[in-house]
Structures are given as C-alpha cells and as structure tokens.
Amino acid sequence: MLTVTNLRKVYPKSDRVAVDDISFELRPGEIFGFLGQNGAGKSTTIKCLTGILPFEGGTIEVCGYDIQKEPIKAKMNMGYVPDNHSVYEKLTGREYVNYVADLYRVSKADRTERLERYLDLFKLRFAIDKQIKAYSHGMKQKICIIAALIHEPKLWVLDEPMMGLDPQSTAEIIAYMREHCAKGNTVFFSSHNLDLVKRLCHRVAIINEGHLIDCFDLAGNEENKANLEERFFKITGTYEKRLFEDYVAQEQEEMRPDMPAPESDGAEEKASDGVTTEE
Amino acid sequence: MKDKISWLSVRSLVRLEMRARFGSRVDMTAKAKASKALSIIFTLAIYAVLVTGIYYLAEMFVRRSHMPFEFLVVAMTFTVCVTTIVAIGNVVKNLYLSGDNELLLRFPVNGREILISKSIYCFLHNVVINLLIMIPLCVIYGVVSSAPVGYYFVAIAVTLLAIPLPYAIANLLAIPVMMIMNLVKNQFLLVLILLIAAICGVFILYMTALSGVLEYMRDESESMFSPAVMDIFRNFANSAYPFRWYALLLGGWFSGYGSQAAGLSFLYLFLITAALCVGAYFVTSRTYYQIILNGIETEKVSFQKKIPNIKRSVFGTLLHREFFLILRSFNYSFQYLAMAVAAPVMVYYCNDLAATMGKNTVGAAIVPGLTLLVIIIFSAIIVSFASTSISREGNAFYHTKIVPVSYTTQILAKLFLYGAVGTASVVLSTVVVAAAFGTDKAGNLLTSLDIGCIFIISQMITMALTCLAIAADVKSPTFNVVGDGEMVSANKNMVVSLLVGIVVAALFGVFTMVFSFLPLQVGDVVIVPAGEMNNIYAILAGISVVILAGSIAALFANLERRYQKIAP
Numbered sequence: 001m002l003t004v005t006n007l008r009k010v011y012p013k014s015d016r017v018a019v020d021d022i023s024f025e026l027r028p029g030e031i032f033g034f035l036g037q038n039g040a041g042k043s044t045t046i047k048c049l050t051g052i053l054p055f056e057g058g059t060i061e062v063c064g065y066d067i068q069k070e071p072i073k074a075k076m077n078m079g080y081v082p083d084n085h086s087v088y089e090k091l092t093g094r095e096y097v098n099y100v101a102d103l104y105r106v107s108k109a110d111r112t113e114r115l116e117r118y119l120d121l122f123k124l125r126f127a128i129d130k131q132i133k134a135y136s137h138g139m140k141q142k143i144c145i146i147a148a149l150i151h152e153p154k155l156w157v158l159d160e161p162m163m164g165l166d167p168q169s170t171a172e173i174i175a176y177m178r179e180h181c182a183k184g185n186t187v188f189f190s191s192h193n194l195d196l197v198k199r200l201c202h203r204v205a206i207i208n209e210g211h212l213i214d215c216f217d218l219a220g221n222e223e224n225k226a227n228l229e230e231r232f233f234k235i236t237g238t239y240e241k242r243l244f245e246d247y248v249a250q251e252q253e254e255m256r257p258d259m260p261a262p263e264s265d266g267a268e269e270k271a272s273d274g275v276t277t278e279e
Numbered sequence: 280m281k282d283k284i285s286w287l288s289v290r291s292l293v294r295l296e297m298r299a300r301f302g303s304r305v306d307m308t309a310k311a312k313a314s315k316a317l318s319i320i321f322t323l324a325i326y327a328v329l330v331t332g333i334y335y336l337a338e339m340f341v342r343r344s345h346m347p348f349e350f351l352v353v354a355m356t357f358t359v360c361v362t363t364i365v366a367i368g369n370v371v372k373n374l375y376l377s378g379d380n381e382l383l384l385r386f387p388v389n390g391r392e393i394l395i396s397k398s399i400y401c402f403l404h405n406v407v408i409n410l411l412i413m414i415p416l417c418v419i420y421g422v423v424s425s426a427p428v429g430y431y432f433v434a435i436a437v438t439l440l441a442i443p444l445p446y447a448i449a450n451l452l453a454i455p456v457m458m459i460m461n462l463v464k465n466q467f468l469l470v471l472i473l474l475i476a477a478i479c480g481v482f483i484l485y486m487t488a489l490s491g492v493l494e495y496m497r498d499e500s501e502s503m504f505s506p507a508v509m510d511i512f513r514n515f516a517n518s519a520y521p522f523r524w525y526a527l528l529l530g531g532w533f534s535g536y537g538s539q540a541a542g543l544s545f546l547y548l549f550l551i552t553a554a555l556c557v558g559a560y561f562v563t564s565r566t567y568y569q570i571i572l573n574g575i576e577t578e579k580v581s582f583q584k585k586i587p588n589i590k591r592s593v594f595g596t597l598l599h600r601e602f603f604l605i606l607r608s609f610n611y612s613f614q615y616l617a618m619a620v621a622a623p624v625m626v627y628y629c630n631d632l633a634a635t636m637g638k639n640t641v642g643a644a645i646v647p648g649l650t651l652l653v654i655i656i657f658s659a660i661i662v663s664f665a666s667t668s669i670s671r672e673g674n675a676f677y678h679t680k681i682v683p684v685s686y687t688t689q690i691l692a693k694l695f696l697y698g699a700v701g702t703a704s705v706v707l708s709t710v711v712v713a714a715a716f717g718t719d720k721a722g723n724l725l726t727s728l729d730i731g732c733i734f735i736i737s738q739m740i741t742m743a744l745t746c747l748a749i750a751a752d753v754k755s756p757t758f759n760v761v762g763d764g765e766m767v768s769a770n771k772n773m774v775v776s777l778l779v780g781i782v783v784a785a786l787f788g789v790f791t792m793v794f795s796f797l798p799l800q801v802g803d804v805v806i807v808p809a810g811e812m813n814n815i816y817a818i819l820a821g822i823s824v825v826i827l828a829g830s831i832a833a834l835f836a837n838l839e840r841r842y843q844k845i846a847p
Contacts, residue, residue, distance in 0.1 A: 012846070052680040054843050075683040086674035088600065090607040092584050095600075101588075102596035103682040112588045129585045 001063060001155055001186040002026040002049065008057030009044055018044045022058070022212045024205055026155070026186050031177055033201035033218075034190040037236045041210040042190040043083065046159050049188075050080045063154055076104065079148035083159040083190075085140035089133035093124065093143050096132060097150055104151035111150055118146040122172055137164045145173065149180075156180055158189035162196065174200060198228050206235045284395065288388045292396030299379070300400070330415045332488075337423040344509065347424045348536075351526035352516040354420070358412050359445060359522060366405050366449030367456060373401050374563075375457050375570060390568030398563075405446040413438040420530065427533060437529045440545075444552050450559035454566060467606050474609075474617040479624045486628040490635075524548050593684055597692035604671070611671070615664040619700050622657040623707040629653045630712055634724060644795040646716060646724040647812065651733050651819075652788025654708050658741040659780020661704055665697040666748035666772035669756040669845070676758055676847045686842035687835065693749060694834070701741040709734040732816035739823035740783055746830035748776040753838070758847055783826070791815055 002025065009019040019041045026032050036042045047053040049060045051067050051074070060067040065074035087096055094115075101111040119125040122142040127135060132143060141164065148156065156177075162170050177187045177200065191197055197204055202219040205212055213235045216224050224231075229248065333354075340350035374397050383393050417434035420426070463470055516523060524544035532541045591599060605611045633649045672679060679689055709730060716724040725733075751772040794815050799807040807814040 047677075050681050051843075052677050053846055072683045072685060075681060078681070080681045082677060084674060086677065088604060088675050088678075090604050091600065092586075094586060094588070095584075095603075098588055098590075099596050099600050100682070102591050103593060103684050105593070108588060108590040111590070115588065130583050 001028050002188060003061040004045070004049060004058070005060075006058035007045065007048060007055060007060065009041075009048055009053065009055040017210050019048065019055075019207075020210045022207070022210075024212060024215055026188055028154075028184050028186055029181050030202040030219075031181055031187045031200055032189075033197035033204040034188065034207065035192075035194070035197060035204060035232055036190075036207035040207045040236070042207055043159055044210075045207065046080075046157060046188075046190060050078065050157055051075055076151075077154045079151065079153035079156045081141070081144045081148045081156075081158040081161055083163065085137065085144050087132050087140060087144060087147070090131060092131050093128040093135070093146075096143060097128075097147050100147040101150045106151050114150055114152070115146065118149060121176065122146060122169065138166055138169055141165055142169065145176075149176075152185075154185050156185060156187045158187070160190055160192065162191065162193060194229050194232060198225050204228070206232055208236050284391055285388075288392045289396050289399075292383070292388060292392060293399050296396060296400045326411070330419070333415055334419050334423075337419045341420070341423045346509065346512060346516075347420075347530060348526060349512040349516040351420065351530050352519050352522050353512065354416050355441075355525040355529070356519055356522040358409075358416060359441070359525075362405065362409050362412060362441075362445040363448050363452075365408050366401070366445045367452050369401050369404050370446075370449045370453040371456055371460075373397055373404075374567070375453065384571075390571070391564065393571075394564065394567045402446055405449075406442055409442045409445070410438065413441060417529070424530070426530065430530065430533065433532075434529060437525060440528075440548060440552065441525060443556055444548075447552065447555035447559040450563045451555065454562065454570070457570060467609075467612065470609060471606070471612050471616055474613050475620045478617055478621040482621065482625050483628060486632060490632050521548060521551060593688065594692055594695075597684070597689060598696055601668075601693060601696050611664075615661065615700070618664075619661045619704045622661055622704045623711045626653050626657050626708040627711045627715055629657075631715065634716065644810065645792050647729040647733065648788050648790070648792030648795060650712050650716070650725060650729070651736065651791050652784050654705060654712070654733065654737045655740050655784035655787060656781055657708065658701055658705055658737060659744055659777055659784060662697060662701045662741060662745045662748055663773050663776040663780065664748075665693070665745050666752050666776040668693045668697065668749050669752040670758060670772075672756075673758055674847075676756075676845075680843075686839050690749060690753070690834065690838060690842070694745060697745045697749070698742055701745055702738060705734065705737045705741050709737070726812075728813060728816070732812075732820065736787065736816065736819050736823050739820070739827045740780075740787070743823070743827040743830035744776065744780050744783070746827075746834040747779060748772065750830070750834040751775060753834070753841055753845070756845060787819055790819065 004025070005023050007019055007022040008017065010017050022041075022045060034042050034045070044053065048055045049062070049067065051071055054068075060074075062074040063077040065077070067074045088099075091099065097115055098111065106114075115128075119128055122145065124139060124142050124146070127139055132140065135143065141161070145158075145161070148158075161173060165173070174196075177189075181187055198218060203215065203217050205215040207213065214231060216231075218225050218228070336354075337350060340353070341347045374394070377397065384390075413434075417431070417438065421430050421434065463473075516526070524547050527536055527540050527544040528548065531544070532538055605615055630650050630653045633653065634646045669676070679686070712733075713725060713730045717726070717730055755772065757771075794807060795810055795812060798805045798809045799815075799818075807818070
C-alpha cells in the first residue's frame with residue numbers, strides 16, 4: 001500500500017538532515033502508528049509521502065505508484081488530514097467538500113451518498129452550509145477528515161489527528177479508522193498518544209532525530225504492547241528510570257492532588273449554623 | 280468600566296501601540312533602509328504635488344478671480360471634510376477593528392485604559408494629518424494674498440482650534456459606520472458595486488479638478504471662472520457654516536469683515552468643538568467596551584449558503600474556487616475586481632486629459648500612443664494582483680500539493696481567470712476610447728486601425744504581464760497570512776510586476792508617440808517613414824509576440840519541478 005525506501009530529506013539552507021534513510025512498508029488493512037518526539041521528523045516524513053515536500057533521496061510508492069514519477073496516480077489513492085486543519089475558510093463546508101470531490105473526480109451520486117453518511121457520523125450536518133471560518137477547531141478537523149475521505153482513499157494519512165478533539169469525536173474517528181481498514185484500506189497516522197497507539201495500531205514505527213529506530217508489531221504481541229512506553233522513552237533518549245516509573249504509575253493511579261482543607265470563617269460557620277438549624 | 284484608570288498601564292499600552300506601528304529600535308538592513316528611503320521619497324513627491332495643487336488653486340481664486348474669502352471657505356470645507364474622513368477611517372480601524380483588542384483584554388488592563396491608549400494614538404494621527412494640510416494651506420494663502428504678519432499668528436490659533444473637531448466628529452460617526460459595516464458584512468456583491476461606484480466617483484472628481492488646474496496652467500490669460508460660477512462660489516461662501524466661521528476667523532478680519540464677525544466666529548467654533556468633544560467622550564467611553572466585546576464575539580460570524588452538491592470539471596472547480604475566494608474578501612475585491620471594472624472609466628478620463636493636453640501642445644498624432652500607454656498602465660495595475668496568486672493560498676497551500684491535479688493545470692486555471700478579467704478590462708477600455716475618440720464628432724483622433732492594433736498589442740501585453748506576475752510568485756511566494764487566511768500585505772512581487780508593466784507601457788507609448796512624428800531610421804536608412812502607423816504597430820505587435828512567448832515560457836518551463844520545490 002505504501003512503500004518508503006531510503007527516504008532522505010534536507011531542508012534548503014539547513015545543514016541538518018531532517019529525515020535520513022527511512023524505510024518501511026505498510027500492508028493493506030492495517031493501522032500503522034508513527035511515533036516520535038517533537039521535531040523528530042514525523043511531519044516531514046508525512047509531508048514527503050503526501051507530495052507536499054520534495055526530497056533528495058529514496059523513493060515513495062503509494063499503491064505501486066512513485067510519488068515523484070507518477071504523482072497524480074499516487075495522490076489519487078491517498079487522503080490526507082493535516083495537523084493544522086488549514087482549509088479555504090471563505091468557502092462553506094459543502095463547497096469545500098465538493099471542490100475536493102471534483103478534484104478527485106468523484107461522481108455526484110457517490111459524493112452525495114458519502115457526504116450524507118459522514119455528516120451523520122461526525123455530527124457536522126448543522127454546520128455544513130456555513131462558512132468554514134466560523135467553525136471551531138474540532139469542526140475544522142472534521143471537515144478535513146470528510147474531505148480526505150470523500151474519494152474513499154486506499155491510504156488514509158493523518159498527522160496528529162486527535163489533537164484538540166472532543167472525546168466523542170475522537171471515538172468516532174477511531175471507529176471509522178477501524179471501519180476503513182476493515183475494507184482492506186490502510187491508515188497511517190502520527191501521534192503523541194502512546195496509549196491510543198497501543199490500543200489501535202497493528203504496527204508502530206518510532207523515529208528519532210530523523211532516523212527510523214524501531215518498527216514492530218503490536219497486534220497479537222502482548223509483550224510489545226506492554227513495553228511500548230519503555231521502548232519509546234529509551235529510543236527517544238528520554239528514558240529515566242524514575243520518570244518512567246512515574247509515567248507507568250500515573251497511568252494506574254489517580255493523579256489528583258489533595259485539596260487543602262477550606263479555612264473556616266464567620267460566613268461558613270453562619271452557613272453551617274443555618275444547615276444545623278434547619279436540620 | 281468603573282475601574283480606576285492606571286496611567287502606568289496607559290503609558291505601557293501607548294508604547295506598545297507605537298512599537299507595533301513604527302517598529303522597535305532594531306538595526307535595519309541596508310535593503311530595508313533603501314526601501315524605507317524610497318517610500319519616504321515617494322510620499323514626499325505625492326505631498327509636493329498636493330501642495331503645488333493648493334498653490335495653483337489659491338492663485339486662481341485670489342489673484343486671478345479676486346475671491347480670497349471664497350477660497351478660504353472652500354479650502355476649509357475641503358480640509359475639514361478630508362480630515363474627518365481620514366479620522367473616521369483611522370478611528371474605525373484602530374479603535375474598533377484593531378486585531379489586538381482580544382489580546383489586550385487578556386492583560387490586566389480595563390476597557391477604558393485600552394480606549395485611552397488607542398485614542399492617544401488616533402489623536403496624534405489626527406494632529407499630524409491636520410497639520411500636513413493646514414500648514415501649507417495657511418502659508419500659501421498668506422503669501423498669495425500678501426497677508427499681514429498678524430495673519431500667521433491667527434493661522435496658528437485657527438489650526439489648533441481646527442484639530443479637535445474632525446476627531447470628535449469621527450468618534451461620533453464611527454459607531455454608525457461600524458453598524459453599517461456589520462450590516463453589509465457578507466453582502467459581497469453589494470460591497471463590490473459600492474466599491475466600484477466609490478472608486479469611479481472619487482476618480483472622476485479628481486480628474487475633473489486636475490483638468491481644471493491644468494487648463495488654468497495652460498492658459499493663464501483666460502478668465503478662470505465665468506460670472507455664473509463666481510456667483511455659485513459666493514453663495515456657497517455665504518452659507519457654508521461652520522466652514523465660513525473658520526474663514527472669517529482666519530482671513531475675514533483683513534478682508535473687510537470686521538473684528539466682531541471674527542470674535543463671534545471664534546465663539547461659535549469654540550462652543551461647537553467643545554460640545555462635540557464632550558459628546559464624543561461620553562458616547563465613546565460608554566459604548567466602546569461593549570462594541571469591542573461584541574466585535575470579538577461576532578468576529579467569526581459568517582454566512583450560510585445552501586447549495587446542492589454540484590459536480591464540476593477539474594478546471595471549472597479550480598476557477599470557481601479561485602474566483603469566490605477573491606469575491607468573498609473585501610480586501611481582494613477592492614484590489615482586483617473593483618479596479619478591473621473601474622479601469623475603463625479611469626482609462627477614459629486619463630486619456631481624455633492627456634489627449635487634450637498633448638493635442639494642444641504637440642498635435643493630434645500623439646493620441647494613439649497616449650491611449651496605448653494609458654491602457655497598458657491600467658492593465659498592469661490590474662494584473663499585478665496575479666503576482667500574489669500562490670501566496671494567497673496561505674496556510675492552505677499544502678492543498679495544491681496533495682490534490683491529484685498537475686501543477687500546470689492549477690496554474691492554467693489561475694492564468695485563465697486573471698487573463699479573462701484582464702481581457703475584459705482591455706476590451707471595455709478599448710470600446711470606451713473608441714467611442715470617445717474614434718468618432719467624427721471627436722475629430723477621429725483614433726482610426727479603426729489604431730483601435731484594432733491598440734487592442735491587440737494591449738491584450739498581448741496584458742497576457743504577458745499576467746504570466747510574468749504568476750511566474751514571479753511561483754519563484755518566491757510569501758505565505759504571510761492573518762485571520763481567516765488573508766495576506767498581511769502585498770508582497771514584493773506585486774511591486775515588481777507593477778513596475779515592469781509601467782516600464783513596458785512607457786516604452787510602447789513613447790515609441791508610438793515619437794515615431795508618429797519622426798521617421799524610424801538606423802544611420803541614413805529609413806526603416807519606417809514618419810507617421811506610418813501600420814508599420815509602427817507591426818513592430819510593436821512583433822515585440823509583443825516575443826514578450827508574450829517569453830512570458831509563457833518563463834511561467835510554464837519546468838513548472839512542475841519548480842512548483843514542487845515550493846516549501847510552505
């Protein structure tokens with residue numbers, strides 16, 4: 001579905017190699033998590049494989065089409081949700097989705113049926129005919145997701161998709177990711193949420209300082225699942241025993257600090273007197 | 280709103296405002312310094328033109344027509360109106376539409392402190408504008424009318440008295456202006472029509488005034504005003520209150536009106552100014568906080584438009600999106616669509632004025648060259664907007680990279696839209712000049728050959744300039760956007776595109792004008808005899824074809840590779 005081979009990217013006027021010699025392959029029907037610290041190279045990799053950024057070395061193939069040699073065919077099979085939810089804000093939601101559907105040559109019947117389905121799924125029907133500039137952060141994220149799915153792409157790429165979303169929308173997106181994969185499609189997404197990745201992904205890759213350090217199965221491998229946090233912390237060079245133990249403990253215990261006891265004053269005494277009298 | 284005012288906070292807010300306006304004290308690069316120096320020189324040049332215009336008007340009224348008092352009334356009417364309009368714009372922009380209101384409210388400052396700090400900036404702006412108009416006006420009047428020394432002291436007092444009035448009126452009018460702006464917020468077509476009407480109206484007024492001044496400069500022996508026009512000015516000067524009071528105070532006392540009239544005028548003006556200032560203070564201080572809060576709350580208010588799902592071709596949908604993103608922005612509509620529609624009106628008036636002046640001094644043969652010059656200049660102004668076509672994608676630029684449409688197709692859609700608007704403008708301009716100058720009544724200043732060739736050459740240059748403008752933006756776009764994705768300001772590509780257009784217009788115009796009189800020759804060999812317009816046009820058309828071919832090549836050669844290199 002997606003094959004990245006020896007990808008190398010250096011930004012102009014920069015000595016630092018943003019992404020160096022990255023290779024991985026995504027299979028049909030899997031959800032693939034892409035982990036790394038801020039600035040590790042996740043977004044750069046995603047921007048290269050979606051065609052946003054040119055790259056100096058390696059190849060990227062989407063459904064067998066080279067993104068550099070046959071970009072139109074490669075992009076036709078891909079749907080992308082950016083991390084900043086930037087869209088054409090002066091268009092209405094419906095105008096934007098129709099615009100994207102036109103560019104992906106989706107028939108009128110197909111787009112109507114899909115849009116209706118997604119509007120119900122993502123609870124966006126009330127806002128679809130409003131200008132996007134009036135949308136909230138989460139609503140913009142949802143319209144980006146609908147636009148990315150309107151042509152039912154084989155490869156769905158999401159850059160930190162759950163950021164800023166309410167719990168219900170997060171649950172809806174997770175459910176749809178599963179549904180999308182069940183049809184034989186592939187989902188590739190970057191995230192900082194290790195717990196979500198552990199529960200959702202079939203496989204995961206960890207990138208650090210532009211290098212792909214580890215790529216392993218999570219589905220059916222309880223040991224990998226259990227060790228995900230530790231591996232992540234060790235790979236990213238942030239592992240400290242005490243911090244890691246704290247992190248694990250935080251997942252199991254309540255973190256709420258005890259509140260200081262309220263200082264009693266005249267008013268409170270008066271109030272409690274009132275209660276007592278009433279009783 | 281009843282919080283105590285902290286003057287320390289006000290001082291900090293004023294300093295913040297000044298820093299935001301004029302930049303912090305950082306070392307400027309040589310390029311930035313040169314750019315700033317050029318900008319200052321350009322502003323000074325415009326100001327010099329204004330002052331010269333005032334001088335000629337003063338001479339026309341005072342020396343030639345012996346109407347010094349009438350001049351003062353007209354001048355004060357102009358000054359108060361202009362400074363009031365400028366002050367309204369300044370107050371609305373800085374007090375109510377300022378993007379930092381929401382940010383400032385997060386700080387531990389109250390609404391009154393924000394109001395006072397912003398008002399200080401607005402008032403200083405008002406003082407500068409008033410002084411820039413009043414000082415040359417008063418000095419020129421004093422010189423032209425040989426006023427006594429006392430006049431200049433009175434002029435200083437009147438200038439100081441005149442400063443608060445426009446600011447007070449602006450504060451009072453800004454509130455209804457804001458209400459109207461909110462009403463027409465999403466009426467894009469209505470706003471576009473109003474903008475076109477306003478541009479045309481202001482331009483026609485300006486050109487009419489300029490034409491009058493130039494006519495006067497051309498023939499000073501001719502009487503400036505007819506008796507009927509002089510009566511109109513006299514009647515206006517007698518009834519135009521409160522402007523008449525300013526004139527009485529300023530020059531009435533040595534123009535035969537007596538000191539009592541001046542004293543009463545001062546009293547009236549003082550009372551009116553004081554009343555308006557007090558009124559403006561109470562109204563603004565009571566409503567300001569609510570209005571900016573309302574502005575923040577309704578900032579995201581947008582329109583709702585129910586449409587069916589429509590399937591368009593790829594090219595059609597790209598065109599549709601590009602056009603609506605321009606139409607739904609007041610800023611872009613004004614810069615582009617309004618200018619494009621108003622251009623034929625501007626072309627007519629400019630050409631009329633230039634042709635009249637040129638015909639009288641050089642001869643009618645100059646008219647085709649002037650027409651070509653004017654049409655290409657206005658086309659260059661319109662198509663320079665295309666030089667932000669990539670930059671205007673802003674944060675959504677990534678979208679152009681991920682969609683399964685070649686960059687060439689995307690650029691072709693942009694070229695088609697800007698080319699079509701440019702073409703429509705050239706066609707209309709040509710039709711207008713043909714109707715105005717190509718008839719028997721107009722003396723056939725333009726023949727059918729002239730009109731046809733001017734259209735073909737202008738059209739080729741318009742398309743070439745459009746290609747070059749887009750190519751410049753492909754080479755170096757600047758994705759500097761704010762709010763709902765609009766560009767902060769025009770980028771350098773726009774200036775370059777405009778300059779290239781003006782240079783081409785000047786070269787083509789001058790070439791046509793010169794060789795309509797002189798033969799084109801190399802050494803002793805005459806290539807084109809004098810006045811053979813068909814040969815002149817053939818040469819220009821040939822050059823235009825070469826420029827157009829070069830521009831198309833500059834835009835489309837290796838476009839896919841160059842576009843792919845753009846990294847947002």
